[in-house]
Structure formats: C-alpha cells, structure tokens
Amino acid sequence: MRAVPKAEQGAVVVAAKRLRLGALFALLPCLANAAILPEDRADVMYHGYDGGGLEVSGPSVLVRKGFNDKVSVWGNYYVDMISSASIDVVATASPYEETRHEYSGGIDYLSGKTMMGFAYIRSDEDDYLANTARFGISQDFFGDLTTLGISYARGWNDVMKNGDPTFNEHTTRQDWRVDLSQIITPNLVLNFGYEGITDDGYLHDPYRSARYLDASSAKGYGYEAEVTPGTKTSSAWAIRGMYYLPYRASARAEYRYYTDTWGVEGWNIEFGYVQPLSYGVTLDLSYRYYTQGTADFYSDLYPYQDSQNFLSRDKELSEFSSNSIGIGLTYAFGENLVPYFKRGEFSLFADYIEFSYEDFRDVLKAGTPGDEPLYKMDSTIIRAFVSFWY
Amino acid sequence: MYRNIVLLLVVLCAAGGCTSIKPWVSPYERNNLADPIMSFSRDPIASNYLEHVYESRTGARGAEGGAGGGCGCS
Numbered sequence: 001m002r003a004v005p006k007a008e009q010g011a012v013v014v015a016a017k018r019l020r021l022g023a024l025f026a027l028l029p030c031l032a033n034a035a036i037l038p039e040d041r042a043d044v045m046y047h048g049y050d051g052g053g054l055e056v057s058g059p060s061v062l063v064r065k066g067f068n069d070k071v072s073v074w075g076n077y078y079v080d081m082i083s084s085a086s087i088d089v090v091a092t093a094s095p096y097e098e099t100r101h102e103y104s105g106g107i108d109y110l111s112g113k114t115m116m117g118f119a120y121i122r123s124d125e126d127d128y129l130a131n132t133a134r135f136g137i138s139q140d141f142f143g144d145l146t147t148l149g150i151s152y153a154r155g156w157n158d159v160m161k162n163g164d165p166t167f168n169e170h171t172t173r174q175d176w177r178v179d180l181s182q183i184i185t186p187n188l189v190l191n192f193g194y195e196g197i198t199d200d201g202y203l204h205d206p207y208r209s210a211r212y213l214d215a216s217s218a219k220g221y222g223y224e225a226e227v228t229p230g231t232k233t234s235s236a237w238a239i240r241g242m243y244y245l246p247y248r249a250s251a252r253a254e255y256r257y258y259t260d261t262w263g264v265e266g267w268n269i270e271f272g273y274v275q276p277l278s279y280g281v282t283l284d285l286s287y288r289y290y291t292q293g294t295a296d297f298y299s300d301l302y303p304y305q306d307s308q309n310f311l312s313r314d315k316e317l318s319e320f321s322s323n324s325i326g327i328g329l330t331y332a333f334g335e336n337l338v339p340y341f342k343r344g345e346f347s348l349f350a351d352y353i354e355f356s357y358e359d360f361r362d363v364l365k366a367g368t369p370g371d372e373p374l375y376k377m378d379s380t381i382i383r384a385f386v387s388f389w390y
Numbered sequence: 391m392y393r394n395i396v397l398l399l400v401v402l403c404a405a406g407g408c409t410s411i412k413p414w415v416s417p418y419e420r421n422n423l424a425d426p427i428m429s430f431s432r433d434p435i436a437s438n439y440l441e442h443v444y445e446s447r448t449g450a451r452g453a454e455g456g457a458g459g460g461c462g463c464s
Contacts, residue, residue, distance in 0.1 A: 043435040049443055062435045076435075143413025177452070186419040191430060195452030236452035242430060244422040252430070258450035266450045274427040282427070292449050316449050326440075349436060355447070381443055383436045 035113045035140045035147075037072045040065050043387045051353065051379025053085040053095075060385075070110055078102040087375060088315075091363050092209055092223060100125040106134075113140040117151075127160040132173070149179040161206045171201030187244040194237045204228040210311035212302040213369060220369040221301060227311045228297070234260035240270075249275045258292070264317060266292030284328035284349065291321040300361050301370045315375065319358040326351035328383075342389040351381040431455055 041064055048057040058079035066072040079102070085095035106119030115138045123130040136151030155173035177195040184190055204226045214222035238256035245251060254270040268290035275283045295317040297310035328349035335343040354376075361372040415423075422428065431437045441454040 043433065045435050045439070047439050051447075060435055060439065142411060143415075144417075145413050145415055175452075183415050183420070183423060186415050187422050189423060189428065193453045193455075197452050234451055236450060236454075238453040240430065242428055244425065244428055248425070248427070250425070250427045256450075256453055258452070260449075264449040266448065268450075274432075276427065288444075290444075290448060290450075295449070316447065322447070347433065347436065349440075351440065351443075353447070379443075379447070381440065383439060385433070385436055387433065387435075 035110070035115070035144055037066045037069065037108060037110050037115075038064055038074075039389055040072075041387055041389045043385050045383060045385035048382040049379060050381075052355075052377035053087060053090065055083045056080050058099075072108045072110075073106070074108075075105040076103075078104075087362065087364060087377075088208065098125060113144070114138070127162050129158040129160075131156045134175075136177075138179075145183040147179075147181040149177075149181075151175075151177045153177075157201075159202050159206065167206065169202035169206075171199055171203060173200075174198045188241065190239065190241045192237070192239050194235070196233070196235050198231070198233045200231050203230060203232055204312070205314070208312070208314060210302060210313045211300065211363070212305050212307065214305070222305065224305055224311065226314070227309070229262065229310060232260060232262055234258065249273065262317070263296030264292055264294070266290065280332035282330040282332075284326070284330070286324070286326040286351075288324040288326075289321070290324075292319065294319040294359055298359070300359055313360075315357060315360040318360040320355055320360070321358075322353050322355045324351055324353040340390050344389070345387045347383070347385050347387070349381075349383040353379045353381070355379070 043060075043062045045060045045062075046057070047060060049055065058081045060076065060078040062074065062076045064072060064074040080100040082098045082100065083095070084097075089095060100123060102121065102123045104119060104121035106117060108115060108117040117134075117136045119134045121130075121132045121134075132153055132155040134151055134153035136149060138147055138149035140147050153173070153175040155171075155175070157171045157173070159167075159169040159171060161167035175195065175197045177193070180192045182190050182192075206225075208226040209223035210226050211221050211223055213220065236256060236258040238254060240252060240254035240256075242250055242252040250273070252270075252272040254268070256268050256270075258264070258266045268288060270286065270288040272284070272286040275285075277283055295312065297308060298312050298314070298317045300313060300318065302308070302311060326349065328347060330345050330347040332343060332345050334341065355378065357375045360375045361367070361370070362375040363372055365373050367373065426432055437455060444454065445451050
C-alpha cells in the first residue's frame with residue numbers, strides 16, 4: 001500500500017463522483033413545462049469552486065435547438081479541473097490534480113400536452129467511468145394548471161484505482177423521480193418533487209481511510225481502509241413555491257427532506273428573491289440552510305482497528321450544518337440586434353457557503369486524539385456565463 | 391421507496407378522476423406566471439452546477455432543483 005498515491009487519487013474520486021450525481025438532473029430540462037419545448041439557446045459558462053483546500057473549475061457549454069415545434073435536441077460538454085489539498089488529502093498524502101470530462105446529450109419530443117425525453121451522459125476520468133441513461137415523460141392536466149413528470153435513470157459505473165491496474169470494480173444505479181407542479185393562483189405556483197436512488201456494488205472509496213486509536217503510533221492513531229455497505233437507497237422529497245409579488249419581482253421558498261439506508265437524515269430550507277432593475281439588469285438573492293445527522297457506521301475515531309464491519313470517516317457522512325448566501329446579476333443585451341439572434345444575457349453569480357462539522361475533527365491541529373478542534377470550512381462558488389437565444 | 395412511488399401515483403390518478411374540478415386560473419390570467427423570473431430554473435446550465443456543488447458537499451442527494459414554474463400554457 002503506497003500512502004501518497006492512494007490518498008491523492010482518492011480525493012479525485014470523492015470530488016468527481018459526487019459532482020457527477022447532480023448531472024443526472026440536467027438531462028431533462030424539458031420537463032419543467034410539458035406543453036412547450038424549451039427555447040433554442042446556447043450557454044457558455046465558467047464555473048469555479050474554492051473551499052477547504054479543494055479547487056474545481058472549468059468550462060461548460062450547453063446548446064439546444066428545436067425543430068418543427070415537435071423535437072428539441074441538446075448537448076452539453078462539461079469539464080472539472082480539480083486541484084486539491086483538502087484536509088483528507090493533506091492529512092494522509094500530498095496535493096493532486098485531475099481532470100474530468102463529461103459529455104451529455106438528449107432529445108425531447110412533444111406530442112400534444114405530453115413531453116417525452118431521453119438523455120445520455122458519460123463521465124470520464126482516470127479512475128472512474130460513468131454512463132447514465134434517463135427517460136422521462138410529463139403531461140399537463142387541468143387546463144395546463146398541473147404538470148406531472150416522471151423519469152427513470154439507470155447508471156453503470158466502473159471504479160478503478162490508479163497504481164493498481166488489476167483493480168476494476170463496478171456499481172449500478174437506479175433513479176426514480178416524480179415532479180408535480182401546480183398553479184395555485186395567477187401569482188403562485190407550487191412544486192412537489194420526490195426522488196429515490198438505489199446504488200449497488202463497490203460504494204466505498206478505494207482510497208479513503210478511517211481513523212482508529214493506536215497507542216503504538218506516535219500520533220496516537222492510525223488509518224485503515226474505508227468499508228461501506230454494498231447497497232444504498234435514498235429518498236428525498238421537496239416542496240417549493242414561487243410567488244409573483246405585487247410589483248415585478250418573485251420570491252421563492254423550499255423545504256427538502258432526505259433519508260437513506262445508511263442512517264443519514266437531513267433537511268434544508270431555501271429562500272430566493274429575483275428583482276429586475278433598470279437598464280436590463282436583474283438581481284438574484286438567495287439563502288440556504290442545510291443540516292444532517294451522522295451515518296450509522298460513521299466515526300471520526302474508532303476505538304481500535306477493525307472495530308466494526310463498516311468503517312468510514314467521510315465528513316459528508318458526519319453530522320454538520322451549513323449556511324449559504326448567494327447573489328447574482330444578469331444583464332440583458334442585443335435584442336433582435338442581428339438576424340437569427342433574439343437576445344443575449346451575461347450573468348455573474350457568486351455564492352458563499354460556511355460549513356460547521358459536529359463530529360469531524362481537524363487532525364491538522366494539535367490535540368489529544370479525538371479531542372482536536374472540530375473542523376470548519378467555507379467555500380466560494382463563481383458562475384459566469386453568457387447566453388444567446390436564437 | 392417503491393411503495394412511496396406507487397402510493398403517490400395512486401393519489402395522482404385518483405385526483406385525475408375528479409372531473410368536476412375546473413381550471414381556476416384562466417390562460418389570460420397567467421401573464422405573471424409566464425414571466426421568466428417565475429421559473430425555478432431560469433438558467434439550467436447555472437442552476438444544475440450549483441446543485442452539483444450542494445450534492446458534492448453533503449450526504450443528501452435527489453429532489454434538487456424543481457420542475458414547474460412558468461405559465462403552463464401551450
């Protein structure tokens with residue numbers, strides 16, 4: 001076991017694997033409104049994440065084009081350039097760099113008040129290959145006041161390990177999602193969403209370590225490989241609403257609840273406000289609070305080696321809470337400036353997140369094992385993008 | 391999880407059978423709902439990325455974002 005490359009590559013898996021999950025929902029944007037195809041538009045974005053020693057940045061390009069008001073196709077190319085010196089990496093190894101490429105595309109078909117969509121996504125990096133296919137259908141009811149959307153996705157992933165060419169594991173994923181949107185008044189719309197995800201296969205990180213008390217070690221503790229259950233099923237539901245204020249502005253609120261078979265239970269609330277200003281500028285403000293409990297088998301410090309069948313010191317499985325604030329400015333320009341060009345927008349969004357961990361200790365700071373200061377970190381997120389409608 | 395999905399579908403199907411329910415917001419009353427500022431995901435490329443970040447930094451996953459919004463008009 002070579003400690004340095006193990007932790008270096010491990011953090012790559014952690015960062016990329018988790019980012020990949022959210023990409024599933026990018027695939028069927030058509031389901032937002034069943035009876036109309038999304039607009040033809042192209043977006044070019046720079047994204048940047050900086051927090052806890054982890055930096056992730058890169059471009060994303062999304063293009064969508066419709067044909068005959070019946071069919072719309074889209075494609076997205078997305079890159080994560082990862083540079084990490086996170087606490088997990090620094091504690092057991094040295095910083096690393098990695099790049100992940102993600103390619104996705106889809107087609108949406110509109111027939112009457114029914115929309116059907118198919119999408120495929122492929123994510124590629126040195127030690128993780130993910131393929132996901134999703135199919136969705138949505139339907140308008142009650143004079144188009146109600147939209148019901150259902151989608152199913154299946155994923156096939158190959159888990160590899162840098163430095164060990166014989167290592168080749170697999171995971172599969174099934175994902176069901178139901179969305180129900182309801183217009184309540186001329187100024188209020190509600191949305192209810194449910195999503196169930198089941199993972200099966202090699203779910204632990206081949207590089208991440210758990211910590212245990214070891215009197216024979218100079219530090220007083222040692223590390224052992226992470227071991228998690230081979231299946232994980234999660235359920236999440238959310239209710240959110242958006243209200244058009246008496247002047248031209250909108251306010252939104254969300255409550256979301258999460259639970260899974262590993263024992264993690266969490267919830268978040270979110271509030272947002274959109275205010276068009278003068279000269280084509282629109283202001284976005286948001287706040288989000290999130291909290292979760294610990295997984296059943298998680299521990300920051302196990303009492304001895306192999307003390308239980310499942311072992312993890314993944315801080316995302318620990319008890320913690322976070323507060324996020326966000327601000328965004330959008331500038332609209334060039335309406336009907338040239339043929340085949342309807343309008344454009346330039347947008348700049350910045351978000352700040354503060355994390356407070358209740359059961360994950362900062363081992364880089366001095367202290368008796370198990371009594372080090374609790375870990376805290378903050379992150380800044382930048383999204384700068386230009387959009388064209390045609 | 392499967393039971394929850396089936397239960398939800400049964401409830402929705404039952405609601406669909408209530409044909410006496412009439413749309414209570416007419417198409418001409420949906421100007422405000424059609425405003426882009428009433429979309430849960432005005433810029434998919436940006437909102438999807440933020441959802442990725444949230445899911446990467448927490449134990450929770452799923453039911454992010456939100457379909458719907460807009461006027462629901464053809």
